Amino acid sequence: MTTTVQGFVLIENRDDVVWVWLSRPDRHNSLIPELISDLKNALMDAARQRPRALVVTAKGSSFSTGGDIAGFLDHRRTQQDLRDYAEELVDGLHGVILDLIDFPAPVLAALNGPVTGGSVGLMLAADLVAMAEHAFLQPYYSQVGFGPDGGWTALMPDRIGVSRTLEIQYRNERVNAAEAREIGLVSSVCPLSELEGQIGKWLDDLSGGSSRTHLATRRGVWDDARRETVRRRLDQEKDRFLELVALPETIEGMLEFTRRRA
Known part of the structure; x- marks a missing residue:
């Protein structure tokens, strides 16, 4: 077993399985361009193996x-600065999602x-997807x-x-682990x-099964047509994100969000 630290990502090779950890725990692994870049590089390295x-x-x-x-707020000097930062982050995240879809082995x-x-x-x-029983999903977009983005x-x-x-x-609903399992989001x-x-x-x-069959199954599910649809929809998400991110009311929403959690 070998372990490598790559910025905000930790990579561990366990026999013929690659484990990748997001590693920015002091900020709850919140996404910044540097973490996304580290993750993308880790996935590229893993795919080559x-x-x-x-x-x-x-x-x-x-x-x-x-x-x-905080990363968004640090780039609010001008609307263009904020949009540029947001585009880098969202573009990077969506690229990683597509990299996972394209990965040449099952992704857990x-x-x-x-x-x-x-x-x-x-x-x-x-x-x-395995989910800890105390975990939950929640969008938070309407609160800010x-x-x-990210495939929502x-x-x-x-x-x-x-x-x-x-x-x-619409309700900014918190989906607990049990419901996530019930509606098919986690296994x-x-x-x-x-x-x-x-x-x-x-x-x-x-x-216990054939790796070639697993890969053929994965490629059949994520065929060219489905992948292209996802890519196009992700681009549309990015465009809508950029339309809203630098509006005065969105900046105030970000400030209020951080005040509530101070």
Whole structure:
């Protein structure tokens, strides 16, 4: 087993499986361009190794709380500065989601804590998802004034339906782990202490089958037409995000959001 630290990402090779951890725990693994860049590089390196599987998880008490609001506020000197920062972040995140979709092996996700904002896309691009029983999903976009990104409109409706997607967004609903399992967003819910064990069971299952068949199945699900639809929808999400991010009311929403959590 070898472990490598790559900026805000930790990579561990366990036999023929690559584990990738988001590692910005002091900020709840909130997303900034540097973390996204580190994650993209880690996925590229992992893909070149042709592993049996990829596991994405995180250090600390949260999986990820989405885009770091402080990062946006640090770039609010002008509307263009803020839009440029937002475009770098959202473009990078959406690129990582597509990299996960294109990954040449099954992708597993272990959600060790809350998953909010655009980080949900890392979950939606995974094949099998295990979620700690205390964890939850929540959008928060309407509380700030952002347009949904990370697949909330590009991927989520295909998983749980249009009506349920809209309801969660409009109500800023917190979806607990049990409901996430019930509506098909995650494959398993377990205590945090058993999360890696659940991933291990799935890896054993994968070992019992043909890696070529697993890859053929993955490529059949994420065929060119479906991938292109997702890419186009992600681009539309980015455009809507950029339309809203630098508005005065959105900046005030960000400030109020940070005040409530101070």
